[in-house]
Amino acid sequence: MRPIILDVAGYQLTAEEQEYLAHPFVAGVILFTRNFDNVVQLKELVQQIRFYAKQPIIVGVDHEGGRVQRFREGFTHLPACGDLLSKTNSLQETLSLAKASAFVMASELIACDIDLSFAPVLDINGISDVIRERAFSDDKKQVTEIASAYIDGMKLAGMASTGKHFPGHGSVKADSHIALPVDSRSKQTIFEQDMLPFKKLIAAQQLDAIMPSHVVYSECDDLPCGFSDYWLQQVLKKQLGFKGAVISDDISMHGASFVGDHLSRAEGALSAGCDFILACNDAAAAMTILDGLSVKPTESLTLINALSANKEKQVMPLIENKLWQQAKQSIDQFNEKY
Template sequence: MRSIILDVQGDTLSTEEKEYLAHPLVAGVILFTRNFSNLVQLKELVQQIRLHAKQQLIIGVDHEGGRVQRFRDGFTELPACGDLLVKSESIEQAMLLAKASAFVMASELIACDIDLSFAPVLDLNGISDVIKERSFSSDKLEVAQLASCYIDGMRLAGMPSTGKHFPGHGSVKADSHIALPVDNRSSEDIFNNDMQPFKTLINNNQLDAVMPSHVVYSQCDELPCGFSEFWLQKILKQTLGFTGAIISDDISMHGASFVGNHLSRTKAALDAGCDLILACNDPAAALTILDGLQVSNKSNESIITSLLADKSKLSLPLSKNSNWTDSKRLLLEFAERV
């Protein structure tokens, strides 16, 4: 079973990276700003990743818009999702912009042979230091409405969706990249508020994948969600009926550190119910996972396939794609207005 999504360190592949991309545990690669110089270089890097992997694999990136947009030069500047409603004249206008922004984002990435951006963020805009304007709104109904339109835009381009960070990261202040956030609210509060956008979109069959948070919800379980059978098995799969892929958040984040070393974290996340593990920003630790994790005979190729972009949906070149030109014009008009 291929379950590990790794990163690479530069804008070209090292000899070592070329070798471990073909490892039987590698399911994909996540890209960062450090991997980008320009469009030509990015397309070449993606081509080399696919060449040396010698197998089908997912190439992803966090490319939401606003402060979380990894590639800039040659890409449309995308608004933060939280600005769409705040700076629009109506919810209807914000919904159109959400779909347009997602289509532009997805089509520009797919044109570079990148499968997915890990989006949309379904967290409520509460007190979190790391979420803030990445969230569509502080209102659960508005988040579900706008995220639904956003996913429509992604799917129009052929990109799968990833709802994050289940069951909601917006109501804890600490950043799980550098701390272990603990949410002490009641299960009723979490279920009836933060979790509702996930529930709505799962019911609408709009989520291809879900990324759990590295947050401890102390009134529900002592483990962070991404390592919790309670959250992933009982709530996400059984109660909400989710049947898509579960992708861990980066196990190098501090919110995962109490579980042990990177190999222990990977095993714990897989045992809890994660299908794919993000292991980023620590190459040495990632190699310990590849060296220490047993290769299972169980196949998850259908999960990997479900997260590949459907390139047949996107008409290229983008300059002659009316959906892209119309959507980009909407975004430019919005940017000029605000």
Template sequence: MGPLFLDLLGAELSAEERDMLQHPLVGGVILFSRNYQERAQLIELVRSIRAASKQYLLIAVDQEGGRVQRFRHQFSCIPAMGDIDAGARQLRMASVDLAEQLGWLMAVELRACDIDISFAPVLDINGCSDVIGTRAFSSNPEQIVSDAGGFISGMHHAGMKATGKHFPGHGNVKADTHHFEATDSRSFDEIKRYDLSVFRRLISQNKLDAVMPAHVIYSDVDDKPAGFSKRWLQQVLRKDLGFKGVIFSDDLSMQGAALAGDHVQRAEQALTAGCDYLLACNDRDASIRLLDGLPHTQVAHPDALRAKAYPMTWSELTALTQYRQIAARALEIQQISSELSEN
């Protein structure tokens, strides 16, 4: 299996995409809202992706909940992580228990469509970043560790691995790295004490299967964004925190990655820094240049993130009382959140 995750242009595979998926550098596919019309179409798309490749490809999506949920119609409405605590109080539940149920709900629906990974949860602090905001569980690291730990447990119960993002923490950077280069000028000691403590504790609890670094420069530590930095990935994450899982780059087409050069240079620097997988999204020409220009390399542990079997169809899933109860609870939280925002 190769390191590249590619995207698709539409709701079904094109002839070009079928050829691309057979390239030895391709290790997975990331899906977006443009790839989704309805659940039956998604299941057929996943089937065709698997049929087109000569090897098992990991299929991923950003299905965090809240405003970042690619599949909505015919899926449960997963609330934003930042709404879980308030929703739990309204429902007279512990937030960690509600988070676990929602993690299970999100993951079990994707697994019923044969999707391996949702890139979740967000472990950033809810600070000054508009692009993070309520995607984060809280502004309190203790709360994040507790609720994210519950959410991950739910994902694991559904057979899905968890990806914590955006290491070492994106919440205290105002700029959106999709569109701008971003720098966090805080001291390493402050980042370590605050943002990094979330990752440290969840790694020590063996919760995180994968980590995705931010395209943010932490100027007190390195002049490169974290995803291109050996110091962040090999020294801090691997050695200091003892992380033994998989490292994904964030999307190499984002503006925050542009200072690393063209797409091939970005990919090479990310691999050299310590990334195992590379996301290359929303730029078909760049994806083709990567397939043509990136030296052939293989992922060391190709099965590390493959989802555990969850042999349940959608009809079997919807017959479960547990599923119906949790889906109804998720909808109730959405309604509570809407009412609170109106007031």
């Protein structure tokens, strides 16, 4: 397998990055704000990444909108997902805007040869400081319905969907980037509330990938979901019947730290059922994973192809794409109004 999705440091690849992108364990690269200066530079960086990888890989980013939009200048300002409901007058308007926002987001990233935004967020807005307006709603049925429209927009543009953070991150206060959140609610509550959007969208075959949370659900299992055989094998794959890719959240986050060092985290996540591992913001630790991972490097082209952008759905350049023009106009008008 080729399980590791890494990051890079800046606007261009370093000599070391050029070398390790061709490593047999590397499946992709995730980009951040530090990798973006302007659209031309971004396209050149992605071109470099694909050239030095010497094999098909995934290029992804977190580009949900609101406070989680990595690229700004030259890209449409995307509203936070929660604003799509809270600042509109009807659910129908919300659904239309959700589809338009996703289509614009996906189209503009694909125009830069980026395959994925790791979206949508399927968490139910509750007490979590890190989720808040990133969630579509505080109602499970509304989250499901709006997320479905959002995914329709992504797929119309040619982008695969990644539902996160399974089975739900909205009801813990702690931020898993800097702490280990523990959700002590009952199994019944989690299954009937937080997990509903995942369950419904998996049943509708709308989710291509799932990103599990770094949250411990103490009434269900002692391990964070992304390292839990119970959650990934028994619940996600067997009970819910999910057959797509499972992508770990960043194993450098504090919520993953008690599993052990970075190599132990990567091996633990893979053993539990993850297909891809995000290893970000610690280049030295990422190298220990590449050097020490005990799994056998084999081809992962089926999953990589499933998550790669379908560029045939796009009319390029975007300025000549009428669907993009119409969707962008809807989002620009929403931004001007609110």
